[in-house]
Amino acid sequence: MEGSAPTHHSKRPEQELDSAVVRFAGDSGDGMQLAGGQFTLATALAGNDLATFPDFPAEIRAPAGTTFGVSAFQINFGDRRIRTVGDNVDVLVAMNPAALMTNLGDLLPGSLIIADSGAFTERNLHKAGYEANPLEDDSLQGYRLLVVDMHKLALDSVQGLNVSKKEALRTRNLWALGLVLWMFGRNTAITESWLAGKFKSSPDILAANLAALRAGHAFGETSGMPPQYPVYHVPPAQIPAGTYRNITGTEALAYGLVAGCQLAGLPMTYCSYPITPASQLLHSLAGMTDFNAQTFQAEDEIAAICAAIGASYAGNMGVTASSGPGLALKTEALGLAIATELPLVVVNAQRGGPSTGLPTKTEQSDLYQAVWGRNADSPLVVLAARSASDCFDTAIEAVRLATKYMTPVILLTDGYLQNASEPWRIPDLDDYPDFHKQRQVTVEDGFLPYSRDPETLARPWAVPGTPGLIHRIGGLERHAGTGQISYDPDNHQEMTNLRRDKILGIAKDIPALEVCRGKDKCQVAIIGWGSTFGPIHRAVGNLIEEGLGVSHIHLRHIWPLPPNLEDVLRGFDHILVPEMNDGQLVTLLRATYLIPARSLTKVTGKPFKISEIEQAARALLEERA
């Protein structure tokens, strides 16, 4: 916690902080995501900027008490723009020994640990791999330790209510939430109203949850809390005026796709097959059928993209989403969409790989797959969203390019972006220009389905059901013009060139790249893509404050690359490319521009820490000196 000296208003010390990182950790079934989500809501409403990181295991209910079953939710909030989830945890709520064991490494000495001693039984200690109870020996000496028997206190709080012991114990997450809310000077009103909605039909459970929440809060307020623990105050952030809400990347994508289709004047047919972490998008859109959108749960990944292509063929905006292994299955059909030049948006919520890999952990390792991962010369557009709220604008851009250029577009997000939430200044939709896609309906003598708009090189979109424009399309190479099957060698060369030039030409239609932090020319450019935006941006900000020559460049358009990217990159002595993969964008940049870009990689399933990026940049600066 970066804090100023404590100020003493009352007998309990009050400490002002400019930012804080809180992590709730417990068993998968302990309700940590719920507690974290509610703390996030209260924090956002208190006016702080924030970033969150839900981190949960792939197993739905891993055996209780095990380290691999630990589910955690982290929030970083402060009085300034928060770009990352925070490098180090200031307050850890550990609901059992396994949660302590797996999360302790992210705490600096002096951080606060709130541990539920009721869960530190011999059995749980053994499961977590502890030989002795860390709450009772000296092993946690460097930390501030608050040991509370939440098992007992939660049970006490619901006494007299009509709930079973099991149900009573499940309220521990709300008891803990109540205490943490108190600790940061927040009341329980927002959570109470949320609970009232959630448990409308189970009044007994509602009563128990409310009782536990209030008891946790009161524990801090009254004598329960030892006096040496301060109340923290994180002042509201200076953020631009406007109306805000919290939004996850998934929700922003769903709204962005709907908005993009509205701007294009097209109904959306969204087809997908459940896969972590993309499934949530299907859930979100399934609830948006009022907005000219249909959702279809296909029998497999291949059927999902094929149905989306079929829908685009019929004149809707076909959209599908998946994660790495699913995108691999969709590859052949992507080639068909490229060959038949139909609009298509494919969201890839990347996760750790290869194969099934780490389904719930984040990674950025599908860039090669997106840009190059198909048979033959088969170019398409690749975009990447940088933050939860940026998913909204990137989804609109994906629909714009797909329809304008009659091409598939792959939109890369990742597990972190899909699940993380942040406050979002709700945009005014009137600020977005329409890009109504006109399908061809006018009858032409000798209609040429593969004629081209001279500007965009897009072919006309004439859909079945339109009189006078009957034609055939398919995956066999076709004549540039008539679209009839053609095995002519020169025609294949021409069509290959056209497909390439159409996609490369999109570079003229995307905004010139600007350095997003720092000078246009200096020693080191750190160039990133996707969800690494936050840590790079903060690291560059910190280094600039120290007077170092470092700038941040961030790509939304991965393919084609922005037209001025090479010029921008030539303004720097060193180029550093941090990525959550083994070095993919760096290869693309080196291959494209023959520049000696350097790589910083991390594939631990967790986002970069600010310090890791700072360190790499410093090393480059020192190398120069």
Next chain:
Amino acid sequence: MTVQKPAPAARSPKDYASDQEVRWCPGCGDYAILKAIQKTLADLDAPPENTAFISGIGCAARFPYYMETYGFHTIHGRAAAIATGTKLANPDLDIWVVGGDGDSLSIGGNHLMHLLRRNVNLQYLLFNNEIYGLTKGQYSPTSHAGTRTPSSPGGSLEQPVHAAPFALGCGARFVARCGDVQQKDLVVVLKRARAHTGTSFVEILQNCIVYNDGVFGHIMDKSVAAEAQIHLTHGEPLLFGENGNKGLRLRTSPLSLEVVTIGEGGVREEDILRHDETDLTLATMLARMEGPDYPVAMGVIYCDPAPSYDQQFKDAHPLRPQSRKALQDALKSGYIWTVE
């Protein structure tokens, strides 16, 4: 004075033929099927602009190029999935999916299964020639065990999948079978298929003259057809044979059909089962019949309509443009706060 508009000239089969040169092998059974389909559409005066042929990969899958309708030649095995998406976006289109036995039952078996259970309203034509033609003659999923091909020189080991029983097992509500050369019957079956709401599955026994010539000779040859086939008509007795006096009788133990001859062993005409298209158990038994002990069932084996998926989907997802304001309001739903 009343001016009478001249009635539009009815379309002829030629109006459904595209300008593309047909490139199947001379003598291929596909020619006959193409002719039957063009005649079917002409007889029905089907609007070409509202008709789409969607296919996968294989000899049969070249079909769309030869039709003067909308056409989409897609990728191997996936025509059913693409057609499903097309139908979701525009349920009013009249869609015909065309695939061979490899396309439909090998690489595309999964999609066919789901198409049938969903009951998407389209016609699925499976051209079954029990061989891979376009890849030069390997055994297919419908090849009989022991089929000798370049990839099975010692004879294939696998038991074949039977298309019609497969379709019934997947929940198809319309299953028919016909031979490529049976022009008249084929047109009747295709018209029934098009009239049916839901997935109409038609297995067409098709002769591959190059790689599997005569594979259905024991069923289709004129000299054996009367004894080897039974033509099904809803409500009529299940009779066949040169003299029309053979029939199918239900045996109760074990539950099965048996071939009997009227007048022999005390068999009377009223002992012969009548075809009931809506009886799934009967349809399953009929679909499984094969020689030499049984005649092969031809015609509409099963037809029992149920609500189509695309209609239910349309009701559940009524597409209608929403105002910008409605979307703006949705963005502002839930917990919001204002920063001054």
